[in-house]
Amino acid sequence: MEYLQIEKNASPFTIQYYMDDLDNFFTFLQQENISCLQDVDHRVIRLYLTRLYERKLGRRSVSRKISSLKSFYRFLERNNQVTVNPFIHVGLPKAAKPIPGFLYMEELEKLFEVNDLADPIGQRNQALIEILYATGIRVSECRGIRLPDIDFTIGTMFIKGKGNKERYIPFGRFAEDALETYINDGREKLLDKAKSSNNYVFLNARGGPLTARGIRMVLNKIVEKAALTVHVHPHKLRHTFATHMLNEGADLRTVQELLGHENLSSTQIYTHVTKDRLRHVYMNSHPRAED
Template identity: 75%
Template sequence: MEYLQIEKNASPYTIKYYREDIETFFLFLQQEGIHDLSNIDQRIVRVYLTSLYNQQLSRRSVSRKISSLRSFYRFMERDSIVTTNPFINVSLPKTTKPIPGFLYKEEIEKLFDVSDETDPLGQRDQALLETLYATGIRVSECQQLTLINIDFSIGTILVSGKGRKERYIPFGSFAEKALQTYIQDGRQKLLNKAKANSDYIFLNSRGNPLTDRGIRLILKKMVEKAALTVHVHPHKLRHTFATHMLNEGADLRTVQELLGHENLSSTQVYTHVTKDHLRNIYLNSHPRARE
């Protein structure tokens, strides 16, 4: 767990699932009377996979557990605890990638109208929403932003993503205005309530850095104020950012770089298009779509 946190810079959720997957495997070994991790062979791996499928787990869950154990054994190989990785040649079950949920432009416009921008917390909420939608960053990346990460002179944010990989993301005039207003006014008022100074951009009502959970609660309250019937979480804003970018003509490679995806396949799930966009393309492209 320390290796994942310190060397791999894994998110708390990733560490949580790795721990659960490894502990589940340990429990299986205990039930099978196996007490030495170096004694695991292909036969035992097959028995374990059978036990997972017998629990009627989804292919996605089984795939994740195999990946966790493969990484676990790779770590043990590195530290010379074992000499072979019994999960290295186990093929992952094919999983279907669902189309990510996203907000239509009309829905997200309602969110932009709910905050009281004369109030410090309202300024913060507006800046938070504008930043998430303008950049498509993860909630963990947003929570870690500090003042030094923003360069207003060229309109970019420096983000530290998974595995400590850094990337620059541009932002537009709406996000710039919201951030400038909040940083120069509301943020300073919130910071005055804290006992210690902080360089983090997004603060809670007591002037302390916002947590991931705090950001999720803010979005939930904004949705309630906007009277939207959809569930909105930070990752849905990331989905929305990618979908709107591609629908407006951005190329896949650019969106991949902005999202910080290592593999293009992770970005390709966003290549779905809305019905309106599909209709507009048809009407503008087909020779006999219009008179």
């Protein structure tokens, strides 16, 4: 656990998953009367995988358990507890990658039109939804934004993401206008209700920092006001940001950096093409598509 916390800088959730996976594996070893970690070989691993599939676990769950055990045995090797990593050649089951849901511009426009910009809460909600779409940041990243993180002179914000990884993200004029209106007016009025001052950008109705759960509730209310029939969650705005960027010609590496993805494969799920984009490219590219 110390290795995961200090050297790997893993989140509490990741550490808990690792511990659960190891507990599960140790229980299996106990049931099979295997008392030494050195005795784990390809036959033991094959039996373990069989037990996992008998429990009807999905491919993603099995992949995570294998990854946890690979990492665990790497740690044991490094500390001279074992001489070989029996999981090193175990392949991960390929998980199906569903196309992420996203919003079309017509649906987005409805979300941008429902907030009362004369009201502090309405100003906050407008700034919130503009920033989520303009930057593609995660809810956890959004709730952590502080006033010094925003640089209006060059239109960027400093974001601390997963594993304390840091990046700068630009934002456009619509997000800038919404943010300035909220920070200079609505936020000040919300902060007046608080017992103590804070420099978080997004505040709740009592002037305290808005939580991740609070952001989801805000978005649900905006969707309800816009009378949209589609389910919209904050991560769908992240999906929408990435999809729209790629459909408009942004390169994959740039989108990867903006999203804060460590691996390019995480960004590649957004390379699906919308029907509108498909038709646009076809009509402009095929010699006999139009006059």
